[in-house]
Amino acid sequence: MPDSAPSLTPEETHLIRTSFDAVLRRPVEAAAQFYEALFSEAPGVRGLFHGDMRTQGQKLIATLSLLVSRLDDLPSLEPALAELGRRHRNYRVDRDHYSLVRRALLRMLSVNSGPEWSPAAECAWGRIYDHVAATMMAAADGQLVPSTSASAPV
Ligand code: HEM
Numbered sequence: 001m002p003d004s005a006p007s008l009t010p011e012e013t014h015l016i017r018t019s020f021d022a023v024l025r026r027p028v029e030a031a032a033q034f035y036e037a038l039f040s041e042a043p044g045v046r047g048l049f050h051g052d053m054r055t056q057g058q059k060l061i062a063t064l065s066l067l068v069s070r071l072d073d074l075p076s077l078e079p080a081l082a083e084l085g086r087r088h089r090n091y092r093v094d095r096d097h098y099s100l101v102r103r104a105l106l107r108m109l110s111v112n113s114g115p116e117w118s119p120a121a122e123c124a125w126g127r128i129y130d131h132v133a134a135t136m137m138a139a140a141d142g143q144l145v146p147s148t149s150a151s152a153p154v
Contacts, residue, residue, distance in 0.1 A: 005074035006131050012124035013071045019113035019121045020068045023061070030112050031057025038104035045100060048092055067132065078135055082144045085136025093140075098133040105129060 008016075023030040035053055039046045049056060063084070070077050109125060110117045138144050 005078070006127045008071055008124065008127070011120070012127070015116075015118070015121040015124045016068060016071060016128060019109055019116045019125070020064065022113045022116055023109065024065065026112065027061045028054070028057065030108055031061050033111060034060065034104055034108040037107045038100060041104065042097075042100045045097060048097075067128065071128070074131065078144075081132055081135040082139035082146070085139035085144075086146070088136060089140035095137055098137060102126070102129050102133065 031054075035057065067077065106122055106125060106129075110122065113121065135144070
């Protein structure tokens with residue numbers, strides 16, 4: 001079963017929001033850095049992506065923005081994250097890929113956040129990422145039943 005949504009302390013929420021603000025000041029560059037970090041560590045992953053990477057980067061940042069805006073209500077995102085996870089199975093994404101993306105995401109955040117970055121910020125982001133990844137992977141594995149009610153797209 002997937003883990004339940006982490007309950008973040010006010011300090012963790014603050015750390016995530018302030019570090020992500022820095023990404024939102026230069027989203028195009030931040031997204032490009034994320035994919036550079038990912039593809040330099042795992043060149044084989046590049047072949048999974050078929051669309052325009054700038055557009056892909058915009059979608060990634062938009063999803064992270066939604067996540068950061070809902071830190072106080074993460075369970076409301078579960079249906080949309082489950083759908084996202086099921087789509088990722090179709091993109092041929094497997095469990096090992098999620099660890100690679102975790103590292104690339106934390107690296108991109110650390111580079112962009114400057115003085116806002118700290119071990120505590122890294123830990124808070126890690127908790128959120130692990131929850132999102134667990135929800136997506138569980139859905140991809142068929143452990144989460146598709147919702148019949150409408151849910152906000154992620
Ligand atoms: C927190 C985890 C992740 C988030 C939030 C995320 C977000 C997204 C979003 C928003 C899209 C746009 C398409 C859609 O909505 O279905 C997408 C597509 C995609 N993602 Fe992810 N993703 C995550 C993890 C991963 C991982 C681990 C991989 C593996 C390398 C990956 C590879 C891809 C690929 C290959 C596409 C399709 C690109 C194309 O159209 O060519 N993603 N992702």
